[in-house]
Amino acid sequence: MVEFTLWDILRNLLLAARWTVALSLIAFVAGGALGLLLVLARTLPAGAVGRWAGRCVALHVEVFQGTPLLMQLFLAYFGLALLGLEVSAWLAAALALTLHASAFLAEIWRGCIEAVPRGQWDAAASLALTRSEQLRRVIAPQALRIAIAPTVGFLVQVIKGTALASVIGFIELAKAGTMITNATFRPFAVYACVAAIYFAMCYPVSAFSRRLERRLNGAR
Amino acid sequence: MVSLDFAAVLEQWPLLVQGIGATIWLVALAATLGGFLGIACAWARTWGPKPLAWLAAGYVESIRNTPFIVQLFVIFFGLPSAGVRLSPEWASALAMVINLGAYAGEIVRAGVEATPRGQVEAGLSLALTPGQVFRRVVVPPALARVWPAMVSQIVIVMLGSAVCGQISARELSYFANLIQSRNFRAFEAYLVATAGYLVLAIALRRLLLWVGPRFLFGTVWRG
Numbered sequence: 001m002v003e004f005t006l007w008d009i010l011r012n013l014l015l016a017a018r019w020t021v022a023l024s025l026i027a028f029v030a031g032g033a034l035g036l037l038l039v040l041a042r043t044l045p046a047g048a049v050g051r052w053a054g055r056c057v058a059l060h061v062e063v064f065q066g067t068p069l070l071m072q073l074f075l076a077y078f079g080l081a082l083l084g085l086e087v088s089a090w091l092a093a094a095l096a097l098t099l100h101a102s103a104f105l106a107e108i109w110r111g112c113i114e115a116v117p118r119g120q121w122d123a124a125a126s127l128a129l130t131r132s133e134q135l136r137r138v139i140a141p142q143a144l145r146i147a148i149a150p151t152v153g154f155l156v157q158v159i160k161g162t163a164l165a166s167v168i169g170f171i172e173l174a175k176a177g178t179m180i181t182n183a184t185f186r187p188f189a190v191y192a193c194v195a196a197i198y199f200a201m202c203y204p205v206s207a208f209s210r211r212l213e214r215r216l217n218g219a220r
Numbered sequence: 221m222v223s224l225d226f227a228a229v230l231e232q233w234p235l236l237v238q239g240i241g242a243t244i245w246l247v248a249l250a251a252t253l254g255g256f257l258g259i260a261c262a263w264a265r266t267w268g269p270k271p272l273a274w275l276a277a278g279y280v281e282s283i284r285n286t287p288f289i290v291q292l293f294v295i296f297f298g299l300p301s302a303g304v305r306l307s308p309e310w311a312s313a314l315a316m317v318i319n320l321g322a323y324a325g326e327i328v329r330a331g332v333e334a335t336p337r338g339q340v341e342a343g344l345s346l347a348l349t350p351g352q353v354f355r356r357v358v359v360p361p362a363l364a365r366v367w368p369a370m371v372s373q374i375v376i377v378m379l380g381s382a383v384c385g386q387i388s389a390r391e392l393s394y395f396a397n398l399i400q401s402r403n404f405r406a407f408e409a410y411l412v413a414t415a416g417y418l419v420l421a422i423a424l425r426r427l428l429l430w431v432g433p434r435f436l437f438g439t440v441w442r443g
Contacts, residue, residue, distance in 0.1 A: 081407075
């Protein structure tokens with residue numbers, strides 16, 4: 001029987017934490033890209049196409065914000081298999097987390113765009129800027145400033161969300177914790193280490209987000 | 221062609237109903253106790269003595285920066301080594317209360333901090349004790365101010381409770397898992413459960429937004 005020291009536990013957990021970081025970054029970046037498309041679809045001018053696109057985005061947001069991330073992971077995992085695709089837990093987790101993040105980011109950014117006073121659109125329009133120029137040159141720079149703090153804050157949610165990928169068998173920090181527990185029979189020590197590593201990853205991000213928010217409010 | 225068989229899942233409806241009932245029970249318990257814990261936390265951080273304020277801040281930050289599933293595992297798998305053995309259901313309920321308490325503490329604190337100074341002074345000048353002022357003057361309008369955020373958080377905790385099936389707490393996702401292990405219709409079983417959660421989330425949000433102003437903090441108070 002191999003004896004595990006606390007250092008062995010910590011070392012193995014830290015190795016697994018790399019996958020948590022990788023999955024978080026993929027979900028955050030891909031979710032951000034998709035979220036951007038969604039939020040752009042929502043700002044289309046109010047014609048037939050705009051209304052239709054807006055409704056689709058609203059439905060996407062409602063569904064992904066109104067159902068558990070765990071169920072989304074299961075559906076991605078079993079749904080892709082049903083379509084006859086060779087699924088790895090890795091692919092299913094990345095897909096589910098991306099869709100999940102896109103819904104939340106789209107909603108956050110929509111709020112930021114709506115926080116820009118209506119008059120800014122009108123003023124830009126009166127200067128004969130096209131719709132896309134109004135968005136690009138007048139609205140987006142102002143919305144971006146408001147969006148930074150909550151977007152960084154949402155990264156914490158994504159990092160914590162990746163812990164659920166353990167359930168469909170993706171080996172990241174939480175799954176490694178379970179595996180090491182099964183080998184060492186020291187659940188309290190192992191899960192306390194797991195929690196500490198998550199805290200070490202998330203706390204700086206939340207503190208940074210709070211600082212950004214304070215700085216922005218101070219500048220107003 | 222993909223063939224789906226929802227009938228095989230839906231004929232197990234008594235299990236689904238039982239699961240929905242258990243999820244409602246869990247969220248009701250968590251929302252009530254977690255709400256009180258959150259108010260206590262907000263008190264400690266704004267009005268409480270320094271050491272208590274630090275303790276509350278440490279609690280809030282450590283819960284907000286770790287995943288719920290890890291908190292659940294610490295409670296369910298970790299606590300027995302400290303001599304505390306809980307059933308899966310009670311461990312889930314405890315984890316949900318602790319989790320919601322931290323988020324609610326932060327939400328209520330924002331509401332408490334927005335209380336105009338004069339209202340507190342007015343309360344004190346009427347010979348109310350500081351405790352009475354906090355309970356009767358500060359908290360009700362503070363809750364009214366932050367109620368939408370509070371409702372969202374309770375819905376998030378309800379959705380998070382799906383994870384409790386992983387320690388075999390018998391709630392909705394547990395029964396979805398049970399059904400798919402009987403008929404191998406995993407996708408359909410989880411899709412039905414997901415629809416159940418969506419309905420629960422929409423209904424819970426409506427219910428709380430209706431209940432709050434009518435029963436929790438008096439008539440609609442705009443501050």
